[in-house]
Structures are given as structure tokens and as C-alpha cells.
Amino acid sequence: MRWRVLGPVEVTVDGRVLPISRPQQRAVLALLLLNAGRVVSAGHLAEALWGDDPPSSARTQVQVCVSQIRSALRPAGLAEVLASTGGGYRLAVADDDLDLARFTHAASRARAAVRAGDPETAARELTTGLALWRGPALTGAAGAFVRAAADSLDEQRLTGYEQLASVELTLGRYDNVLRTLQPLVAAHPLREALVARCLLALAGTGQQAAALRLYADTRDRLVEELGVEPAAELTEAHLRILRQEVTPAAVVPEPGPGPATAPAQLPADLAGFTGRAAALRELDRLLPETGTTPGADTRRAVVVSAIGGTAGVGKTTLAVHWAHRVAHRFPDGQLYVNLRGFDLDGRAVAPDEALRGFLAALHVPPQRIPNDLDQQAALYRTLLADRRMLIVLDNARDCDQVRPLLPGAGGCLVVVTSRDRLTGLVVTEGAHPVTLDLLSPTESRELLGRRLGRDRAAAEPLAVDEIVHRCARLPLALAIVAARAAANRAFPLDALAAELAELAETAGPLDALDAGDPSTDVRAVFSWSYRMLDAGSARLFRLLGLHPGPDVAVPAVASLTGLPPARVRPLLATLTRAHLLVEPVPGRYALHDLLRAYAAELCRTDDSDAEREAARHRLFDHYLHTTHAADDLLDPYRLAQPVDLEPARPGVTVDARTDHAWATRWFGTEHQVLLGTVAQAAATGFDGHAWRLAAALTTYLDRRGHWPELAAVQHTALLAAQRQNDPAGQARAHRGLAICCTWLGRYDEAHRHYRRDLELYRDLGDDTGQAHTHLGISWVLAREGRRRDAVTHADRALALYRTSGYRVGQAKALNNLAFFHARLGDHRLALACCRQALALHEENGDRHGVALAWDNLGYVRHQLGQHQRALACYRRALLLHRELGDRYDEAEVLENMGDTHQAAGDRGAARHAWRDALAIFDDLDHPDTDRLRAKLAGPATYQPHAPAHGVALLAASGAGDPS
Template identity: 35%
Template sequence: MYRVLGPLHVSSEPGRVGKVPPGRQQVVLGALLLEANRVVSIEHLIDAVWDESPPATARTQVQICVSALRSTLAAVDRGDAISTRPPGYLLRVADGELDAHVFARLTAEAENLARRGDPRTAAELLRQALGLWRGPALSGTTSNALLAKAAKLDEDRLAVLETSLDLELGAGRHRQLVGEIGALVAQHPLRERLRGQLMVALYRSGRQAEALEVYRTGRDLLIDELGLEPGEELRRLEAAILTGDAALAVPSQAPPVEVVRQAVPAPAPQPVVPLQLPADIGDFTGRADLVARALRLLEPGGRATRVVALVGKPGIGKSALAVHLAHLLVEAHFPDGQLYCDLGGTRAHPATAADVLGRFLRAMGIPGTSIPDAEDERAEMYRQLVARKRMLVVLDDAAAERQVQALLPGSSTCSVVVTSRARLTGLPGARVLEVEVLDHDEATDMLAAVIGPERVAAEPAAATALIRLVGCLPLALRIVAARLAARPSWSLAWMLERLSDERRRLDELAHGEMMVRASLALTYDGLDVESRRLLRLLGALDGLSFPTWVAAALLDVELMRATDLLERLVDAQMLELVAIDVTGTPRYKFHDLIRLFAREQLEQHEEEDERRTALRRVVGGWLALAGEAHSRVYGGDFTSLHGDAPRWRPSRSYVDRLLADPLVWLEAERPTLCAAVELTAAEGMDEACWDLAVTLVTLFEARCYFDDWERTHRQALDAVRAAGNERGEAALLCSLASLQLSWSRARAARDLLGPALRTFEELGDVRGLALARRNLALAHHRLGENELAAPVYLSALEGFRLAGDPVGQAYVLAQVAQIDLENGDQELAAGRLYEALDICREFGNQRVEVQVRYRLSDLMARQGRNAEAEEALAELLNVVRAGRDIVGEARVLHRLAVVKLALGDPGAAEALLRTALEVRERAMDHGGAAETRAELALLLAGRGDRTQAVGLLGRAITTFAERNMSAARLRAQQALDLIRAG
């Protein structure tokens, strides 16, 4: 690959680089590349190297240069690229080998696409072309002849960039482009086209005053520098902004253009497109008429959301039909995403609408900190996000209308598929479709799809009899067919004879649930003793998916033995293989009806003591794995409390694979771990219950799963109080106080900590006291009571030292250092922060390290070391982005803006604050957005824009009042009063 769009560079595909010495060789190669595939005369090369004063040996020296270049190119498999052609040389370059050629090709293709009415793809190609540039063309060359041609390339780049910006502005990306165009105007202040684009972007973003200021600044610059007024186009644009000309509005039909940029800070992320549909069934057969009718009903249109409810008896195939319909619809009608949730209507504890709304909001990119507590507020946010989007929502296994109502979008561009055993006739606007048993032909097709058409064709009478005996019920038919598929030597007649032995049960196949139980009993009876026992014990678990080690724990056997037994159950269609976990091993799940059947068998054939012993092993496995995950995140078993419930540990090699990325594992297992807390609470396993709930805070806090945090702790709190478990209750209250602090409810946290502190003191629990005191000090600190917080922090610090908890010490040191900074004692703060940083790095605790580094940047700024602070924050920005910490990203951007302002770069500071504001608004972090608006208002006021500053502060004060952020509201009101007073 030859590169001239930037410093001259030569490389080959395997990554070898041809090093061209600077000076004459680079000039000669550059001249040949700029005329690639054309003969370049020696005289031209001489002029390029020496301009108008060549030496007498110039021709010879050029020949030497060419010879040396051939050797250099040979190192990258281009030894024959340069050939001698009178009156000089020719450098052969294949398609795609020279970046300048690729740039020209992409821009030409983009021009054609734009001309044919495809501006979106055109803009994407232009951005791809611009991505080839690594700096000014042939940067570093000293040849005047090459510099002239390089200047032409640079001018082409700017023209292409301006064209790309025009296309993207036409697509409605004005808010995202403001920062980029502003930076370009600063680099090229006399380019009127760029200045006009910035004016349009600002005007469409609701910033009319700033757009006019950009014009006035440009006009003054042109008059001062050139003695000229702006061109006619720019003058017309100013007039249009002043009059609010409708022609400046965003074109209504313009398709969105997504442009990826590498600059820091990056613009706010593009909206997330959720793709949650399960896989379609590869051998789905039948129901052609029902499918066609449902598709017509679900195609978006009209004034209301299209809702189709698929209802029918258990095992009828409603879920499979819903997923199949969804896959048929999404590509043509719902490009903005698909949301899916199993509502668990047949489980003991169905999902609540609030839970499902929380999941959907997360799937659409909203972080946990921004998700409201109340169900109606979540529903409002959900409807706002899906408004005018073309999305499909699939709600599987609904219990009743009230479970579904809040999950319906309010937009006619969306459609909803619901499945349920209930008829859901009270669901407004829903078209209810009854899902009946298969007809004979459809059932025959299903049987043939599973066992092969040749076997059905060989015994048509037996196939007909089998279908009749199972009543054409899809679940029962699939189970019988699976047994035949697993046993190729069996004839259909032999299977028919086996079923005939159970005539009474099969006669009941036409009578609701009994038919399913009978079919399942046939398969269950054919299992070996150990497989049957595993099936029974698995019935004690909830209906979520589970990994292989759970089966090993239930039976207390090796992992491979448990896997073999699970696969037998899969072969018998008693379990489903639903996914592959992070270790590459399978995950399994019951069909809900089979799970109910397994529970019946458990109650009939398993002693209660044996059942509880097996459950304790599984719970012990979750405790062991969650505790190990916490230790890997925190660098050890730090800042957490544990009980004495027994652990069950899988093999070390399996655990290492499973927890290679502990947070990824915790997030993947979150539903199952939360279900385990609920299970232990229901079973009265209070010690395991509180221990698991508290350990899971590692995940809940890192990923802002505040609803799960509260739910699991409330369940555990009921369990420990019923058992009189005082230490467990204190640990849960202490952890719930941390949750209240995460919600900025410091007074509520303080109220919870009183009883926890008393219990830990009575028990002499050193670590528990340290954790409770840390939280109490943090509550005082958040309330502005630094004189109360400082001594409690120091007491907690001593407690963590006594408990041998260095990470706990590091966290407290960072908090005390913040008080030191607020008190003006920078030296003491620095000592504490660097001590905390050393601890974090020694034990590998990145979470606390991020907090320490953030405070160190504050220290640097306070000490006037703004350049160091800028560098530290830039590194930290990469860390929080890599960790998907959106709230942390906004905070770092905010702090970086303050540092940029101190460095005398208000333009960069404003761009950073606007990016931070956009991130927080997209995340619906209203409190954080208000803080950013207040900071931005101060910056704008300092630059003389009092009108916009007053507006921003007014909005911020309103938000502070709504969210009871009294200290922030007071500061903002004082700033507003000062600005109004001049």
C-alpha cells in the first residue's frame, strides 16, 4: 500500500513497512506516486528534487535514487513496480494500492450516489474517503513541485469534507456536527462554506443567537483581513436566520447518516438499536392461513399501535408462532429494532411491567441511573423513546391484560405480538387470534421435518395413527417425533404400539393439560434412573436458564457426568439447549410445562431432606462463584461481608474460564442470581440469602442495576428478620444505605445506618463497623456536613486497617482527600490520594482507582497543573468509555471542560460541555444534565452571552428544585442573580 495522504508511507499486506530515507528518495518516490501509472521524465524528477538549480550530476543521482527505491520496494514485494520507460520511469500501482486513487474513487462513487438520490450512503462513502487521510498530503516533503500538488490534494480533501457535512446536515445530524464544524471553522476561518454550515447547524439546534454571532465574527474577520464583505450566499443565510425562514428547517424525508469519528471527545453515542428476538425455528411448519392473517394485522399503519394477541392452551405453539411472525416482519417493516421479553405468566412470580420496562429502557441505551423508580414514569420514558420509531415488541406468556398495558408503545409505527393462555379480550385495540392444534397435513409435515420424509412415506398408516393419538398437539407431537429421531432403528409402527400401551393417557390428549402430562410421562419413563432424578431436582429451580455446573451441584457429581445427563434430557426433548455461556459450554432451560411436570415428580419421588440438601449445594455454587467474581473485580475479598453458608465449588479450571471477565459473567447471570436470592428467601435459607444479595452489589453498583439491588435486599431482609439473623440484617441495611447514596438520598441512608451500627458494635464485627461508618461518613459528606464526616471517615479507615481490607482503606482515603481539598489542604490530600492509588494498583482494583484518579485530576487543577490534569483526564476518559460507564464519561467530560477553560481554550471547553450535556440528556440523567447546564452557563456568561447563560441557568434551577438538589440549586440561583446584576 502506498500512502501520500499524509506522510509518505509504503507497506505490504503482512505488515512489512518499506522505510524510504528522507530527502531525495522520498521526493522521487512522491513524484512517481503523484503520476502513478504514467511515465515521469527524468527532467521532471530533477526539477522536483533541486528546483531550478540542479547539479551537473543530477541525472546520475536520480538514477541512483531509483535504484535504491527498487531495493526498498523489493522489501515489501514491490521490487518490479518501477520500470524504465523513455524519457524516464513509470511506477505501476494496482487498484486499491494508492490511497489517493482510493480517495478519488470513493468520492466519485459518492457523487453518483448523491445524484441518484442516496445521500446516506454517499455521506458514508465520503467519510470513508476522508478516513484515508493521516495529515496534510506528503507532509514533511521539501520539494516545491510536490508541495504544489500536495496543496491541491489538501484542497480536494476540504471540498469533500464540506460536501460530506452538507449531506449530513441534510440528514438531520446538526446537533452532532456542531462541535466538529466549529473546530473546522477555527482552523479555516476564511472558508465561507464551512462558516455557513456552522450557522445552519447552530440554528437547527435551537441556537439562533450563536449562529448570528458566527456570522458577525466571520464578517469582522473578512473586513479586517481582506477588506471584503461576506459573499452573497453567507449574507442570504444571515437574513434567513433573522427572519426564521422555513427553508432552513431540516428536510423532513432526509434519511439519517451515521458518521464515525475518532476525535476526542466523541459526540454522544447514536441511538441503540435493540435486536432481542430469539432465533426462529428452522423446521417451523404449518399455520399458513394464521400466519398470513397475523402478518396483515401486524403491518404498521393507521393511527394506533397494531396489537395481535395469540391465545391458546399450553403447548399449542404460541411462542414459536410469535417468534416466527416477528422474523417474517422485521426486515421489511421494523428496521429500528425489536424488543422481546418472556413475561413468565405461567410462573409463580411473573415479571412486573416495571421490571420489563427497565429491561427495555436498558436495551435502548438508557443507563440504570437514569431509569425512574415509578412504573408510570418508566412507561412514559419508554413511549417517548419508541415514538415515531418502527419497532416490533414481542411479549411472550402474558398473565393478564394489566401486565401488558404499560408495555404498549403509543406510536402507530410500532406493532406488538402478545402470547397468553388467557384471551386478553380486555386489551384495548388488540386483535385476538386463537391458536388451535395442527391439522393433519401440518402435523404430518412436522413429523417429517423431525424424523425425515422417507420414514413417514414408508409407513403412512402408522404416521396417521401416531398423529391422531397425540391429538395433533405440537408439543406432544414434537416429543414423540424426537424419540423416533433419536432411535433410527425404531419403526413408526413400534412407536405406535408403545403409545398404545398407554391408551388411557393418550385418550386424554384432547382434554387440556392432562394430554401434556401423559406425553411427558411417556418420555420420562424411558429415561434411566439418574436422568430421571436430575430432571426431578431441576424442577426445584425457577424457569430461568442454567449452566451445566448447576446439574453437577444438584447431583454432587463431576461436571462431565452432569453434562452427559443433561444431553440425555435434551435428546429426550425434556430440556432445551438455549445458549452457549462464556466458557463455551451449553446452557439449558425447561419448557414451562415440562418444569411443572418435573416438580410434580419431585414432590412424589424425592425426600424433603434430599431436596433441600441438593438446593443448598446449588446455592453454595452461586455463593462461591459470585464471591470469586467479586474478589477478581476488587483484587481480593474486600469491602464486602459474608456469612457462613456452605459453598460448593466447581473445578478451578472451569471457574477460571467462567470468570475470565467477572463483570461479564455477573451481568450474563444476573437474572439467575437474582432468582437464586428469591429462592433462598422462599426456602428459609437466610444466611445464604443475605450473603448472596450483598455479594451481588458488585454487579448492581458497577452497572447501575438499582432495581435489582433493592428487590433482592428487600427479599433477603424479610428472610433474615423472620429467622432472627441480626448480622445478616445489619449487613443488608448497610448495603441498602449504599443504594440510597447512589440515589442521592443521603438522609435516608443515614436513617438505615443507625441500627446497622448498633448491631455491628454489639457483635464486635470490625469490618461491618468499618463499612457502616464509611457509609455514614459519606452521607454526612453528601449533606455538606464535612465537620461530621471527617472523624467518621478516619474511624472507618482505622477499622479497614484492623480488618485487613486495603481496598476499603483506599476508598476512604480518597473520600477524606476530597474533604482535604475542600478545606484547602492540598499537600495532605495529595498524600492520601497517592497512597490510595498505590493500593489500587497493587491489588488491581480499577473501580476505586478510577475514583482516585478523578480526584487526582482535581488536585492537579487546583495546583495549577492544568496540562497534567488534561492528560490524566484524557486517559481516564478512555477507561470509563471502555467500561461502558456513561455517567462516568459525562463527569470526566465535564471536568475536562473546566481544565480546558483554565488552559485558555474556551472553545474546546464549550464543545466538551455540550458533548457532556448531550451524553447526559441521551441517558436521561436529568440531574447531571442540569449540573452541566449550570457550568456551561457560567462559561457563556464569561464570554458575554448573558441571554443564553440566563436560559441555561433557569432550566438547571428548575431541575434542581424538582430533584431536591438544594445545594446545587442555591449555587445556580446565586450565579443567576450575579449575571442579571451584570
């Protein structure tokens, strides 16, 4: 068992991380661990989480967090270690199980060893303690106290490294000190204690000039940024170097063959390298194992790591940085060549040219280098056969360019970077592929912080976030902007961010990233990969600039191009190999925002207006027809009438399946794409596609509780239908907006939309549409507590449905009437309506309606005091809602079940159901969470809520009408 705060806040049992993942839960756990063994009052927890402005529900939220932590601990038998006592909470944790305690004890033992004159023991204790850190302290926790507490812990970590460096310097282990301190100095360039020790280590390895440069750079920064001169410790280290009081350690050369001077061809490492922790760990795993018995052969066959990624993602930077980190593991030296596989002039370095350079670095006289490529490669392999060397082959075009440069056997390691996947190396040479993606948001902010200065970045966090967004988290783009900001230190970062935004809107995002140097101009760098494509792949790349993103499936790509899916897949494979696309999951492809902007630029210049218009039309047809097919499967018995669709254009691929599960998965996968498509269709003159697609999205968005998104697409749809002067489209959009307003508690707006909806249907002479609207009005009135008025409108709807013979509408109206009558206390009439509704829904085959009817029936049974019968009804409703993926409906049923368990005297079952409902409401960010938290924290006699499910859930049918 391990309790951890030195990195992500977590608890592990037998290596398994317990499910304590929410930021607030982690914050409560962290505060209890920082006070392990002591009672922490609920008031102190609330103050720590929210500072001087806690919410009114602070104590309740603390109680809920503690309860959730106990629930996570319970399966491991640890719930009893978190005790409630004296108005607070106490977490009993043994020191050996808490990483902070173990680190503190190790540091204390190290100080004692130093006092006793035992630096070896001190170094061992500090190394052991510092190895407990897994990243920045308290990661994943969110609360007012976290920043200060994390800073305090990280200060202890830095102090530990300073103590370790002092001990290692005493032992003459200058190389160890440099490996440890150089990344820390890069991250904390003004921390004088670290810099002082780094100076001494540099001098101890014979690098006096580098030590003096570091001192001068540090002094300049101290004066410029803080207005102070170096303190005594740093000054004294500088004087010791000037007096030559630090003598380099003796260097004992390894025996064995090799050139007198080992080649060291690596380019300079990037100062302030940021992020890429996962990729670095992956590369570290390629190193030969250490710790073998003395005399054992630690060499192993050559390993090739093929680092791939899109242009500008930092492949070379990573390869060079890692190579510098591990260069000491390869005593026979490092070879490096830029193969220029994608350079501007199109002239790649030929294998024989690269081999000549390597052989020269290995001290082969020019006259002894063969002219034949095979003979050159054979000599190269012979020379490397008994050596341990690191070879970096940068910017390779393809496998053929790389293969002659691979050693044959021995202890060498090769790192290859390329924009191509180099699949052939993986298959035939056993290469280990490492693919780089964009930086994470955190890594992007860290990069800017290191380049600009942490204080400058911290002073304008919103501007930093905007710069990260505009640069699409592409390292090259971030470096360009950082260089511009560093060259103009007087520029506020928000002015720079505003300039990027303005240029992106007017000239285009790539113009904002033109550094004036072709080797670092983002557009030019992208062009090197694009120019290598064949005509079909190049056309596909351009057309992808028309897609709204964030990702795209094969049928949509096929529609965009007008080609069959079978012909599109090889083109997608080509773009993926070139890293102009990524395939994050099988069958879905994505390109980041800057590449999308580049593709769109090319499409505007290389493809005609007619070609772009036709491609867009096919793409919108694909999404419109497929979405309507999925919507029919999601709720074939929705109230809304089918939308008239024109036939899809030739070349359009339509996904057509036959089951509800596929429809649910399809909507979940295409969710963000469809929202972007509605907006893009409206913005490019395809208004009919925009409002029809929005109508087909209503069922899914409503059932999943995505009401703000539903409101946005319906607003776009309304404007599109108004531009088309299409009353049917306007009516659908008004109804969708009314549904959103009702869910969000904006009842006056909901009534306004329904009144306009009713006017439009009257003008159209559509009685069924009017019935739908009356049912919607009844729902709003019920939410307002005006239940008798709600009955009036539901009765009107039922009468209109019976006149038209529309049985689906009749069932939904009866379901609503059942709920209203139950709330008015007429339970027998409510029960009769429920039974009629259930029978009609079953006759119609409407599973969603059946689920709602069982839910309603359960509520009526509850009101009649028939608790076990009510629970049986709820279980049937719950099973159907889960099968259909109706998450809000599922949560409402769970809450109702909890109320019934409570009324039946089973408080434990009630809390279990409420907690499950709360988890769903939390995920949906729904306001009902406050009500549920109050129930969970309330007394054992809590009164059941007045659920809206009998009406509100019914409104989640089809196009959002009450059912």
C-alpha cells in the first residue's frame, strides 16, 4: 500500500491505483495526507479548498468528497483508516506507506550522515528519497491551498537536490552532479544555490570556460530581472574557479580498440527542453540493461528507434536532447547526419555521401574509403562491430536512405527521425517506432514559460493560453512566437496574442507564424512534406482543409473526394505515413489546426470554386443523410414529422446500419464533427443542410443532456431557416430552442419559442405539429408548478392526436397526463393513464416510450405507498434507459428509486442509488446535483423530491417533444 503526494495524488494497493480521480477528491485526500495522523476539521478543509469565499454547500461537498474517498478505499479494506472524529477527519497512515514521510526521513538521515562525515551514506539516502518524486507535487488536486502547498513541497525537493550535489561534489562525482543539475538549472536559472554547484561540477569536469559563461549569464539575468548582484554562495563558487581551486577528476580511458578521439557529432542540445516525458521513457527502454555481473557482456544487438511525427512537432529536438542525455552510455562516441529527406531544395543526402562522412569521423583516410556503396557499408559495419556508439540519422526520407547506415551487430544504438512512418524498418529491421504528437496544453505553457521567463508567463496566463491555442500546440509555432516575444520584451503578451488572433482572422494563421526564415517558417516546413505526395494524395490533403474537424472517418473522406472508400484508404495511408494525418483510433483521421489551415490555403489556390463547392455539397450530404438514418434508429417513434431530404449527390457514401447500438455509437463518435458541420454549412450558404442537420441532432443531444450545445445548433438552424424563408424549418428550430430553455430553467423564453412555434404550425395548417407544441407547453407549465394548466394543454394535444389517429402522440400525451394527475393527487386517474400509455407504447414498439411509462408508473405506485411495486417498475425503466443510452433519464430513474428506498426505510440502498445518479448528473454538469448532494448529506427522514421526470424525461423523445 502506498499513499502518494510527491507527484499525482493517489493511493495504490499492490500496484493498482484506487479510483480517487476527481480534482476536489484529490485535494481533500492531499490535505489529509499532509496532516496524516492529525484531526483536520471540516471548517479547515472548506477553507483550504475555497479560501475566503466558500460556497454555501461547502460542508456538504467536503462530506461528499470524504464519502467518495472512503468508497474508493473500502474494496481494499482501507475505509477504517479515514475516521470521523471531533468534528473533523483523521487519516491514519504509517510513515513507511507515505512517500512524503519516507522522503523527509531520508533527508534527515542524510543530514545526520553528513554531520558524521559519511558522504557515501548521505548520497545514498538522498538518492533514495529523491527517487520517490514522480513529478510536480500534488498533481491532479484542485483547491485554494494546492498551489502554496505544492510550491512548499517542490522547494523541499530542490533543497534535496542541492544537498545531494554538495555531497557528490565532496566525493568528486562531477559527472553525476552535472547530469542531475543541468536540467534543474535550466528550469530554475535564478536559483543561485543550484547554479553555484553546477559551476563547480563544470570546473570539476574540466569545463572552466563553460562554468565562467554560466556564471556570467546568471549574473546578467539576476541584474536584469531582479536588480540584484549574485549572493555570497554563487560569488564564492566563481572565485574558486578563477583561483583554479577546483581540479578536474582524473579520466581513466576504457581499454579496447577505437580512434584516439571519439567522434562527438551531436548538434547542441536545446536549452530549456520541455515535456515529452512519455517519449523519453520509451527511448530510455531501448538502452542496454545495467546492473549485470562484472565481466558480463552488456552489449546487445543494434536497436533502431524510428521517431516519426508531423512537420514542426520537434522530432529532431527530442532525438538530439535524448542523445545528449544518454551519450555517456556510449563511450566510443556519437555520429550524427542530417539526411535532408524533406529539405527545401529537394536534395536529400545520398547514403554514400553520409557514409563517407561517418567513415571520415571514424578516422578512415580518404584514400581508403571505397567508391562502391556496398563496400562503404561493409567497412562501416566492420568498424562498428566491437564498439558502443550512438548514431542519430535525422530527417530521413525513406527506408532505402537509412538501411546502408545501420550497423550490423554489437552495442550500437541508432535513432532515426522522419516525417514518414518508415514501416519497412519496423518490419524488416525490428525498429521501435516512437510517434510524436502535439504538445499537451501543460507542456505548451511550460515551453513558453521557459522561453519567455516564468514570471512573465505567469503574469499573463490568459494570453499564454491564447498563444498556445493559436499555435495549435505545435512546438515550431510556439518557438517562433516565443522568439518574437523574447526579442520584444516590452511587448505585453496579451498584445502579442491579440495580434496572432487578428492575423489569423484576416491574413490566415500561417501568416502570423512567418519567421522570415524558410527553415523555420511553418508554411514552408509543411510544404516540404506536401511536395512529396502523389497527385491523388495531394488532392485529398487539400480537400481535408474543407472539413470542420476535429477528426474524420473514411466514409466522410470518401464523400469529400467523391471516391469509393476502397480507393480512399490507400490515399489516407500515404498521408498518414507522411505524418500529414494521424490515425488516433482505427478508421478515424485528424490533422491539427495549422495543418488544416495549410490544406485550406492550398485548396483555395489549387482547386476551382466549382470543385470546392461540389466537395462541400457531398460532405454535407454525407452527414445529413447518415445523421437522419441514425436518428431514425435512435428514436423511430419521435413526435417530429420526417424531414424531406433531397437524394444524396453521386459520389456520396452514406453509413446505413439497422440497430440502435450503432446509432448511439455513431452519434457519440461524430458529436463534435456534427456540431462543426452545422456551423460550417450555415456559414457557406448551405442553409437547408444546416437546419435539417440540426433537427436530426436534437434527439441525441437532448437525451445526453448537451443542452447548451443543442441551443447553439438550434439558434444556427433558426437563422438558416429564416434566410431560406422556410416555416417548417423555423418551427423545428423554435421547438428545439424551447426544449433547451426549459431544461436550463429559462421558462419565459421557452414560452416565447413555443408561441411562435404554434403560430407557424397554424399558418401551415398542421394539426399534428400544433399537438406537439401543446405537449411541449404542458411540460414547461409543469416545471413552473402550474399543473392544472399543464393538464389543459396535454388534453388539447391528446384530442388532436386522436382526431388524426396518431397513436404515438396519444401514448406520449397519456404519459404526461398520468404524471400531472399523480402530482395533483388523483392517483387512480394517473394509474389509468399510465396503463393506457404503456399499452400504446408497447403496441407501437416504442421502447423509449415504454421506459418512460414504466418510470411514470413507478412514481404513481410510490405515491400510493406501494414501494416494492414501484421499485419493480423503476428497474424495468432503468434497464431500458441503459440499453438506449438515455443518461439523463437513467439518472432520474435512479434518483426516484433512491426516494422509494428511502420511503421504504432502506437508507443504504437509497444512498447507493442517489450516488449513482449524482455521478451521471456531475458528468452532465446538471443543476440537479445540488439537490442530490443535499439528499446524501440530509437526515434519515428526507422527503422525496417532486421529480420532473414524468414530464421532463418525456420531453427527451425524438426531437425533444414531451412524450
